[in-house]
Amino acid sequence: MSSSKVTGSFQLMKSLNRSLILNTIRQYEQISRADIAKKTKLTPPTVTNIVGELIEVGLVKESEVGESRGGRKPILLTIDPNHSFIIGLDVGGLLVRAVLTDLNANIKTQKTVDLPNELDNESLLMSLTKVIEEIIAEGSVPPDKLLGIGVGMHGIVNHIKGVSVFAPNFKLTDIPIKAHLEHRFQLPTFVENDARALALGEAWFGNGRELDNVICINVGVGIGAGIILNHELFHGQNGIAGEFGHMIVDLNGEKCTCGSYGCLQTIAGGGMLRKRALKEIELGRKTKLTEKMGTNLDKVTGALIHQCALEGDELSAQILEETGRYLGIGVTNLINLFNPTRVIIGGGVSKAGDFVIEPLREVVKQRALTPKARETDIVVSKLGEYGTVIGAVTLVLKDIFSPNLKSR
Ligand SMILES: [Zn+2]
Structure with a gap:
């Protein structure tokens, strides 16, 4: 760490055994000293000592007593979330x-x-x-x-x-x-x-909890992915692992912001929703979007397209479905490459929910490599815009x- 001063409690937490004990308390939310010793394979006196220190600085507190398995009811420990x-x-x-x-x-x-x-x-x-x-x-x-x-x-x-x-x-x-x-x-x-x-x-607070291998896709204007393998974020050699939006899906595709051609982002990124809608409107396609935008083309956004789709507009639903299918191709490639337990879709485009996610799942069901891979769980982010x-x-x-x- 390059910081010249680190807070006292931060330093205290940095010992490996303390981290181990803290993480065990965090994961189980409420746990006794004896069970911490069992889970961490540390000796009971070590656990008692370290827990004592953690209680003294106020990071851990004793909560109500747990279920007795004969004898005295054990005191359960929990993290005090307001410690820092x-x-x-x-x-x-x-x-x-x-x-x-x-x-x-x-x-x-x-x-x-x-x-x-x-x-x-x-x-x-x-x-x-x-x-x-x-x-x-x-x-x-x-x-x-x-x-x-x-x-x-x-x-x-x-x-x-x-x-x-x-x-x-x-x-x-x-x-x-x-x-x-x-x-x-x-x-x-x-x-x-x-x-x-x-x-x-x-992975810690949303739909990826307790899973070893998860891929989380952020679909906004750009498309990125976070890959968690064996509970650890995968960075690759130079930190570009997960640049899913630049996976090339069309040999003769449009030019991308990265300088290459036919990247997934050029057909499935959030900006394409608007582009495709405006193109269809220009061709004279009948849609609710025309009424809502009036003369202001800027009003055509992903959010408006979603709203019109909810109101039964055929073009809007079709544009979202197309985006879902393109994303499905990308996700199928990811599943074949990493074989994750679950794929989580977040970012602005995921707000369109089933309009996008259903066709995405459909493509994976049809095209992933094995019957098990075709059943890979695909869900929307739990934390949403946060x-x-x-x-x-x-x-x-x-x-x-x-x-x-x-x-x-
Ligand atoms: Zn690109």
């Missing part, structure tokens, strides 16, 4: 969502701010700093109660250095987010690509509760 707080940021193309949460990722304070149109590295970092200052002030949490900052950033991220390597929506490169925020706030800071943060959030920001918070939680030795 975490800041999470979701840095999208147009806005930043910020939250302050407790140790169970319950949101205490939240804030969404628009980003200026013209940004350079400096002004982006200033905007992030400002929103963090505001959320700390609004949450009125004492500085020594803050544990760390997590950032879910769109584009390509070097998660080890905490640098945004390329942020396509801002057309910026090499933004030193971790170094800047650690220097300013003196708090350990973690930065991850937004789709990977979403996957982590779903997925990435809760995932950002989870980056900090993960470092406390289940540190990966390799990343230190």
